[in-house]
Amino acid sequence: MTTSLSLPLSLEFFPPKTPEGTAKLAVVRQELYTLKPQFCSVTYGAGGSTQDGTLAAVQAILGEGQQGASHFTCVGATRESVRERLAQFRAMGMRRIVALRGDLPSGYGQMGEFRYAGDLVAFIRAETGDHFHIEVAAYPEVHPQARSPQADLQAYVAKVRAGANSAITQFFFNADAYFRFVDEARALGAEVPVVPGIMPITNSSGILRFADGCGAEIPRWVRLRLQSFGDDTASIKAFGLDVVTALCERLRSQGVPALHFYTMNTSATVLELCRRLGLHAD
Numbered sequence: 012m013t014t015s016l017s018l019p020l021s022l023e024f025f026p027p028k029t030p031e032g033t034a035k036l037a038v039v040r041q042e043l044y045t046l047k048p049q050f051c052s053v054t055y056g057a058g059g060s061t062q063d064g065t066l067a068a069v070q071a072i073l074g075e076g077q078q079g080a081s082h083f084t085c086v087g088a089t090r091e092s093v094r095e096r097l098a099q100f101r102a103m104g105m106r107r108i109v110a111l112r113g114d115l116p117s118g119y120g121q122m123g124e125f126r127y128a129g130d131l132v133a134f135i136r137a138e139t140g141d142h143f144h145i146e147v148a149a150y151p152e153v154h155p156q157a158r159s160p161q162a163d164l165q166a167y168v169a170k171v172r173a174g175a176n177s178a179i180t181q182f183f184f185n186a187d188a189y190f191r192f193v194d195e196a197r198a199l200g201a202e203v204p205v206v207p208g209i210m211p212i213t214n215s216s217g218i219l220r221f222a223d224g225c226g227a228e229i230p231r232w233v234r235l236r237l238q239s240f241g242d243d244t245a246s247i248k249a250f251g252l253d254v255v256t257a258l259c260e261r262l263r264s265q266g267v268p269a270l271h272f273y274t275m276n277t278s279a280t281v282l283e284l285c286r287r288l289g290l291h292a293d
Contacts (some may be wrong), residue, residue, distance in 0.1 A: 084113025
């Protein structure tokens with residue numbers, strides 16, 4: 012735990028769908044590497060929808076001398092398909108995986124051989140030992156599909172017991188929910204670092220849609236102000252920077268292990284947040 016000005020950080024990207032997007036992301040990454048991230052993760056679609064794009068992006072990150080981590084979803088997968096993918100990850104030189112259950116894509120009739128992310132974590136450990144640093148997801152405000160908060164917490168603890176090294180949270184704006192989650196997890200013996208996932212606010216409709224989709228609460232005072240700005244993008248961005256900077260400052264002051272930024276494949280807002288936090292490169 013650290014309360015110093017310095018704080019480790021990591022970055023998340025999503026795989027571009029066009030050559031133009033790929034070229035743009037290459038520039039964005041170079042701008043963000045000035046922050047000296049611990050690693051950069053790339054999201055991953057279930058059922059093969061974006062897996063090739065994910066691996067291409069991770070390969071580029073590794074080739075740029077950075078630690079690259081692939082998200083890895085197990086829904087619909089078999090043990091053999093996971094075994095083959097792990098071999099591919101190793102051959103690429105990857106040392107980190109973000110292990111997730113994932114959402115069942117339309118047209119898929121069954122879960123596959125892995126019902127929960129904890130099953131995937133256990134399988135990776137059994138197959139590869141300690142080769143990979145395994146990150147898992149944590150939900151301070153409860154996974155939207157969880158039966159109950161208690162069931163969600165138990166599912167998280169099961170992932171840690173299966174061999175997860177650390178966790179990254181869904182984004183949130185309520186720091187109390189994060190600290191309570193960490194305390195409750197530790198009380199059940201899950202003591203790995205829980206890194207807050209930080210979502211910059213750059214437009215009103217986007218953040219409201221994301222929050223509704225993943226069960227993250229946007230405080231009423233934030234939501235109403237965002238809605239009141241209408242199409243005033245400059246005011247939305249300025250207000251968003253103030254809200255997210257204050258959240259990060261509180262998290263840092265109370266000793267979070269690191270920060271994980273959901274970049275949305277852009278650099279300007281994350282760079283400004285880190286400048287305000289004193290986390291920018293010297």
